Amino acid sequence: MFRINSSNVVALEDRCCHRGLPLSKGVVVGSTIQCSYHGLKYDCSGACVHIPNQEKIPSSARVKSFSVVEQDGLVWVWLGAAEGAQGQNPDRYKWHTEEKWAHKGKKNYTRAPASMLIDNLLDLSHVGYVHGGTIGVDPKSHSAAEMNYEPTAWGIVMSRKMRDAQPPSTYVAAAGFQGKIDRWSDTEFRPAYITISAGAKDVNQGAFEGNQEGAFWLKSLHAITPETESTTHYFWTISHRVRDDMPGLTEFLFQEIDKTFAEDKEVIEAQSNNLLRTPDRPLIDVRADGPSLLARRLIKKWKEQEREQSTSEGTSLSAL
Amino acid sequence: MFRINSSNVVALEDRCCHRGLPLSKGVVVGSTIQCSYHGLKYDCSGACVHIPNQEKIPSSARVKSFSVVEQDGLVWVWLGAAEGAQGQNPDRYKWHTEEKWAHKGKKNYTRAPASMLIDNLLDLSHVGYVHGGTIGVDPKSHSAAEMNYEPTAWGIVMSRKMRDAQPPSTYVAAAGFQGKIDRWSDTEFRPAYITISAGAKDVNQGAFEGNQEGAFWLKSLHAITPETESTTHYFWTISHRVRDDMPGLTEFLFQEIDKTFAEDKEVIEAQSNNLLRTPDRPLIDVRADGPSLLARRLIKKWKEQEREQSTSEGTSLSAL
Amino acid sequence: MFRINSSNVVALEDRCCHRGLPLSKGVVVGSTIQCSYHGLKYDCSGACVHIPNQEKIPSSARVKSFSVVEQDGLVWVWLGAAEGAQGQNPDRYKWHTEEKWAHKGKKNYTRAPASMLIDNLLDLSHVGYVHGGTIGVDPKSHSAAEMNYEPTAWGIVMSRKMRDAQPPSTYVAAAGFQGKIDRWSDTEFRPAYITISAGAKDVNQGAFEGNQEGAFWLKSLHAITPETESTTHYFWTISHRVRDDMPGLTEFLFQEIDKTFAEDKEVIEAQSNNLLRTPDRPLIDVRADGPSLLARRLIKKWKEQEREQSTSEGTSLSAL
Known part of the structure; x- marks a missing residue:
């Protein structure tokens, strides 16, 4: 490129x-x-x-050459046949261009299948166990979050709400919370990427009754790109509202999330090593796996559709 | 665990x-x-x-859970079916608990099959060639040692006697030998481990006529545990009689044997690399291989018995 | 050995x-x-x-033992059956023994097939692109060199002539060229090694009309020895005429060519990685590949002859 x-x-x-x-x-x-x-x-x-x-x-x-669109600070590559790219515009991602917002990102390399990274993002009950030093608090608050999800025309939407929760250290440092908070996240899963819009506001300020004014927001983009069946390029960015009184805020949030993803990488690579060594031992699913199991079914369906169309469109899916 | x-x-x-x-x-x-x-x-x-x-x-x-017995400072894990563990008590190892004795141990990781580590311990003619800096002396003394071995109900006993030999540097430092010594070792080979009871005494003091009083003893336990077909966990300890005038003796002997096993590891991993690359080239056996060839036959027999019993008892043998 | x-x-x-x-x-x-x-x-x-x-x-x-001849500072090993070595004397290499000449060499280890190293030496059009800091000048001068090659009874001869060219930095430092030069190289490709005799002389001094007196010479030997199908031992030396006024000249030329080969190694290993990952994607040949394609045909022919003789003579070829 x-x-x-x-x-x-x-x-x-x-x-x-x-x-x-x-x-x-x-x-x-x-x-x-x-x-x-x-x-x-x-x-x-x-x-x-x-x-x-x-x-x-x-x-x-x-x-071979690939259709490319550069837009919103992102480069989108169409890995399928060039014809298939006709009229296909990648989604806009406004949190890279919105006025008074800033963002920063990075590419991580993970020695694990892309599917394990998707599982990780679609089951946020791990946040309390894995990320206690940054965005996580007591595990129970995360596990017990009110969770809703459903399929859409293009993927999955998932929302999580944590009421009356302790603020995590990253949020305290970035937004100055002094007491408990209401905290939420809205996740969108699509074939090529996942977005998470996370927010928080002092408790009892009507956050869950439609008043999100003054909330702290952390928007993130996760472009999980398979390299091989067991390795993955993970492009990610975080976006936040600029605060004139905190010139280092972008770097601070970037570093916090970078730490968070280093923790995920350690867990996911250990998981991948273990599962590759023991492919014949059984695994069970739990209730919190609902969204990630739905994502697997969608990926399976998309791949079948791709094969039926007998084109090489969207071959980026094949390693998922 | x-x-x-x-x-x-x-x-x-x-x-x-x-x-x-x-x-x-x-x-x-x-x-x-x-x-x-x-x-x-x-x-x-x-x-x-x-x-x-x-x-x-x-x-x-x-x-899966495994039957465990903790005894004498060792944790024994039964890798077979739990039923098979019924009434099966691991052997006692008194040199970890005997009054006035001390011990220290370690786990080594070796990139070689367990069988090559067993070969190493059952053919001590290598000691002069590989361990000249610690427990070995001139190679000829070791090769020419009087050696006897025989199968037993549970494995193999092997004894070696070196008469009128130079004391090795480890023994001189630990026991103060000033002249030549009589030196001996008694090895026991069992399915899960090997013990070596090594001793030495000034020459002409009747060591080989039944008088081992005042001898220097170094007892060692070698639990050679296959990880895969080509990697092995090697748990080992050394035990010795406490000397009030030598408070650092345990550490000294541990360090000496640790050096010794680092030398073995270098040899055995080079051997393993070479043999894995050239599986079709022939190998010959020599007279000193008697005990290790007998051990191979026993392991083969034990594995066949295990299969005949149609249980998963003792599957720890399967990678040997 | x-x-x-x-x-x-x-x-x-x-x-x-x-x-x-x-x-x-x-x-x-x-x-x-x-x-x-x-x-x-x-x-x-x-x-x-x-x-x-x-x-x-x-x-x-x-x-197994192998027939060995030590000659001219080189050790030649006959990897085939000992009978085949009878009466087979390796070629002499006079540039290691000639009076008033000096040489120095090294063994490189390359994670690539031997064939890619041979390709590299038989297509010197890469010199301008890869070795601009030592023996290369502008790429065009190298690509456009007058090139002739032909098969011989024992392999290939190839000659290249660059007229009125900029002198490369290695030559300037070693021979003091102040203006443009005529530059040439004569390469000989044989089953076990390649030699390159490179020379240069001030332009308009009759170098290409038979007058090479006073020329700067750099003779090199390249014994490219397959280790496995994808790794190669590369033994090489450089030889030059001794200059009493430049006692460090041997070391200087050795260091320059060592740098040059480190550049080749980086390129060839990247090439090898890429080709091993994508064996099914097509490759094309260009005009400059003439000598290396001829070498491949000769190696193929030599291997077939070897098989027909039903002996193990010259098995050193089998990994080429």
């Missing part, structure tokens, strides 16, 4: 069609990427347009 | 039956172990007794 | 025939190598000549 003239983003197969060097080791020359081994150049369609000391370029000299 | 109330030891399958996190990452809560991912709790029978925010616990919510 | 009496070189299978320890961990005792586990000794024919405390040595107690 590279930018032409510091502008358009191009996504090509990361493998020169001559001797296989990753093109990500190459250099951008004008509107082409030049391989760093023997100097072949490719344009943004993936066609080879230059072979040193050779006039004729065979038509087979090309690498 | 965990202790309830700092007392009883419990051994459970290291894999939560919900999402597979190792329970060894959990915390002990009362008489249960609580998983650190979603908070499921298990009692000492392996039954799940708590699922957060869920009243009904399915009967399938359980992990 | 070891020396008897600091003299004759012996090459044996690196695996004791008793319990498999690498003999390279052993010690040389007289004219034997003694295994460091149980003390078996082998003579230079690979026969076991000593088993501690055992008089009879079975005739099967032996390891």
